[in-house]
Amino acid sequence: MRGGNRLKGSLPRIQPIISPNHSHRHGYPLSGLMGVIETNNLTYRYGPRRGVDAVSLNIREGSLYGFLGPNGAGKTTTIRVLLGFLHAREGTAKILGLDCWSQSAQIKRDVGYVPGDLRLWPWLDGRAAVKMVASVRDLNLDRKARELADLFELDLGVKVRRMSKGMRQKLGLILAMAHEPKLLILDEPSSGLDPLMQDRLLDELRSVARQGRTVFFSSHTLSEVERLCERLAIIRHGKIVFDGELAALRARAGHEITLRWKSGSPDTLSHALPAGVRIVSRDGPDILLHASANVVGLLPWLSTLPIDDLALGRPDLESLFREFYQDQPATTAQGSAT
Amino acid sequence: MNLGLIQRALREMAPVTLLCAALLSAISGLLAYALPQVQARFAQRSFIPPGLQQLRNVMLGVDSSTGGIADIAFSIGWSHPVVLILLCTQAIFVCTRVPAGEIERGTIDILMGLPVSRWQLFLSETVAWLISGLFVLAAIYLGSFVGAMFINPEYRPSWGKLAMVLVNLGFVYALVSTLGLLAGTISDRRGRAVLFVLVIAVGSLLLNYLQLIWDPAKHVSFLSFLHYYRPIGMLQRGEWPWRDLAILGSVTLCAWTAAGVMLSKRPLTTL
Known part of the structure; x- marks a missing residue:
């Protein structure tokens, strides 16, 4: 399952939500x-x-x-x-x-x-x-x-x-x-x-x-x-x-939410997921979710869950890119600039 | 035209052109030295074995039972299969390079990335080919001239008449070359382009020889480009073969134009 191995250890590969403005990071106009x-x-x-x-x-x-x-x-x-x-x-x-x-x-x-x-x-x-x-x-x-x-x-x-x-x-x-x-x-x-x-x-x-x-x-x-x-x-x-x-590609990617359950496996979680959230992978107490919805709106729901650890971040673009390569039907998706 | 492209083409053509020119010069020099003396011996004996007469006719492509020593000797020298094959080899090598050779080698992308139009590329290649062609043709003439310096002066040809033969040979060379250009622009594989022109060149040589010993070949002998190259007539009579030159020139022009049009329209990318 994609992303299954990432959850081992201390959630290492999630990128920070707050990142430098990529468009201007090289110092030339967009x-x-x-x-x-x-x-x-x-x-x-x-x-x-x-x-x-x-x-x-x-x-x-x-x-x-x-x-x-x-x-x-x-x-x-x-x-x-x-x-x-x-x-x-x-x-x-x-x-x-x-x-x-x-x-x-x-x-x-x-x-x-x-x-x-x-x-x-x-x-x-x-x-x-x-x-x-x-x-x-x-x-x-x-x-x-x-x-x-x-x-x-x-x-x-x-x-x-x-x-x-x-x-x-x-x-x-x-x-x-x-x-x-x-x-x-x-x-x-x-x-x-x-x-x-x-x-x-x-x-x-x-x-x-x-x-x-x-x-x-x-x-x-x-x-x-x-x-x-x-x-x-x-x-x-x-x-x-x-x-x-x-x-725009990053925004399109949504967010990854990585949870570490307090004990056992979260068997019932799939029944309680809010709209726009799906389970990507499970690995023992660790579970990786993908949220296409506004992540701030999910915080109240997250606070009700019996978890030890929580990490929010963007999925790495490579995985999104692979989705473009493999799954998506060939229809044009326009970024914000076009 | 583009000077840079001409220089690049000449540089690529140089090894084969120099080698062919050196060989052609040496061979035509050797033939100019040896053939008049052999011919003179036959003339002294007033007898040529029928087999040899036939062979000589085949070499010349015409009946040569009458004619001066120098005319016959230099006609044989200038239509010798080794001379013609070497000349065709140089023409085929030079003219199948672009685009077939560039596509096969994978350099067409970098070449076409340069700011030249396809017609500029074609004209530059044509100019480079003409320069190399003039060089090898001059080498044949020079070889004959040097070889003839070492023989009895009365066996030397008229150099003006031999220049006529050179022009006629140049038209033959141009025809083979433009067929090479055409094949090279149609094909993506240089080997195929070379094979195409080689079949035509060898076919023409064989047809030219066959027509003297096999009657059915006479009916199609006009298809051989050597049908329009008869050195003995020019050396004996000193008349320009206008009809032959017109036919060779027309076919050459058609092949050259077709090659240019083909190059200007076809996809040009590495395979």
Whole structure:
């Protein structure tokens, strides 16, 4: 049963109800006015197979936007349509007000992109790769590329064919970020990076957002997005099932109430539960409840129960996220921001 | 066009192009040195064994019972299967790289993430291919020129007429290359694209040889691109083969345009 093991010991994993304002914790404004990425009912099919279905997104300038979903949900397909690799026959997709198919080349002047499965030309070394990208972009990227190489501790003199996956990922990030684009589209960018480099990457992305630039960050792990983004969309089976602020996702999660019964097992509790409260798991005297109702209104009821200990908190988002992945039918849930 | 993309393409093409150019130069030099002397010996004997005459006709794709030593020798040299196969190999290698090769290698995503349109990519690839093609064709001509320096001057061809042959060979090369471009834009797998052009190239070679020894093949010999490449006629008469050039050029243009249109419309992503 989900959460059954959590109750052992001293109720360790419940998060505090009072948390910092997540939306502003990185010190940059929540969002600007301009829609950097705008899609409306975007639909793409691989022949009879579904790619994405009626995806509508509106991502504002300066935001750190997480795009979450399990493998095969449609994250990469969405990104490929946005970058003009695929032509969506239904719906519209715009970046910086330009059409993602017909004006793709123009868009990509202001976009940096790291693909999910990054491959680079094996005969190039880091410097030659930077030089090649600089030549295509008709820019001098040497200084910024060196700065980023220092940040990620990458030796640009190594040939791509001799690089590990992590080194290639770092080089991909350098190539995507060196021209300081208005929009960074990163498809699972931290794969292959060690925890220290992941931290540095997230810090750098926060710095990018502070400069008013936008980061579109795709991942299949919530914890990564939770550390970075103030807004996110969750995609499942090609459809957006949540789009809103992380705070809205938290609010949607309700509360977890963990009780330790004074003696024995609370056999009769299930008959006396108030509306909006359900039992999640039992483990001896410990019982985990989920309350979608206002938790303050439940306090009088809780005070009548024969309990030794009580903890209130938000469920961790990972469990909510799993519910999105596994159980919920693919209908859009809008967060407060949309 | 994009200079960065052209440089990138040339860099990728360089090893195979240099290798093919070196081999073509050496082989055409060797043939230019050896074949006129062999031909001269046959001419002195006033007799060529029927089997050898047949073989020579097959090599040239036409009846060559009459003709000067230099004309016949250099015609054989410039339509030698090894020369044609090496030239086709370079063309196929160079022209099936984008997008089939990039898709197969997984680098198409990073390439398409750069701010270039699909037509810019296609034109840049075309320019890089043309540069590499001119290089290998020049290597053949240079090889022949150097080889001919070591033979009796009377066995040397007219260099102007040989330049005509070079142009005709260039049209053949362009046709094979654009078929490679087309196959490379249709397919996601480079192996399939290479196989497609290889079948056409080998088929053309075989058909060109078969039509002289097997009557039914004559009826379909026009399908072979070598049907439009006859060095002996140019070397003997010094006339431009306008019809052949027009046919080769038209098919090349159609294949190139189709490849460009295909590239501009198709999905371009890593598999």
